[in-house]
Amino acid sequence: MLTGKPILITGASSGIGLATAMACSRIGMPVALSARRKDRLDEAAARINQAGGQAIAIRCNVVSKEDCADAVKQTIDAFGSVYSVFANAGYGYEAPVATMDEAKLRDIFEVNFYGSLNIIWAAMPHLQHRKEGHILWCSSGLSKISLPNFAAYSATKAAQDHFGRAMRIELLGTGIHCSTVHPITTETEFSTGVEAVSGKSRGTLRTPRSARQSAETVADAIVKCLESPKGEVWTSFSARASLALATLCPGLADWVLARRHQNLIREVEQDG
């Protein structure tokens, strides 16, 4: 029963974070929406409050430990406690390893990985004091395999996955759950963000429409996991099965990925 149990979400100004805020509010959870674009958060929080839910908007850059501590404090001040933290803020960077920009590599780790830790560390003392809670890391299907030109992003998602698993086991029996979320390609502002950071697309994120999911699909799976905690949240059985096969047969996985990579190079060249 999650009614009245507050959730703090990073990266809630768009995409998966925003959809999760809406879905959590529909089951009666007070929601603290955080991100950098405060205007968007204000608008979303107003929509939730007008619909009879409870929401606050908090400007928070996850790279800043001070912002993260303040986000937890504001959530507790508004709702009396924090039950769940969804470390969701993140972005992608597309570049080959050999010529990758080191500053961009370090920045994506600062946001996706250390940013997740910053908000989780800020909330942990409170959760441990209450002896209950649920930490969620927004990892990715790419935590289990790296795509060519997407090594930096995949590495941040693998780091989240590893920390999430270790933490889940460390916290067994404490009343605090820890789950990792592994979306496949999701229709959000993510690809626009990748181009803003990386320049002209190399096509890594091209996927047939049938292989894409909505942010609401991911949000619904997260709500189910909050209601009935489990370690990993997957929204595509075929993706999960393919990734398991890729781990079992790395040579086959390389062959498939290399063919896809060559096809993408041709397609991008043809598109000019």
Ligand SMILES: NC(=O)c1ccc[n+]([C@@H]2O[C@H](COP(=O)([O-])OP(=O)(O)OC[C@H]3O[C@@H](n4cnc5c(N)ncnc54)[C@H](OP(=O)(O)O)[C@@H]3O)[C@@H](O)[C@H]2O)c1
């Ligand atoms: N879309 C996909 O295909 C996909 C697949 C697997 C996993 N994911 C993961 O899902 C998560 C959400 O991405 P999305 O697809 O929903 O993309 P999105 O619509 O671009 O959302 C990204 C969110 O992260 C926030 N953000 C970025 N940098 C931040 C920072 N330094 N501090 C605080 N917030 C920051 C953005 O808000 P502001 O700009 O307002 O700060 C935005 O709310 C990411 O962790 C991503 O890796 C996405």
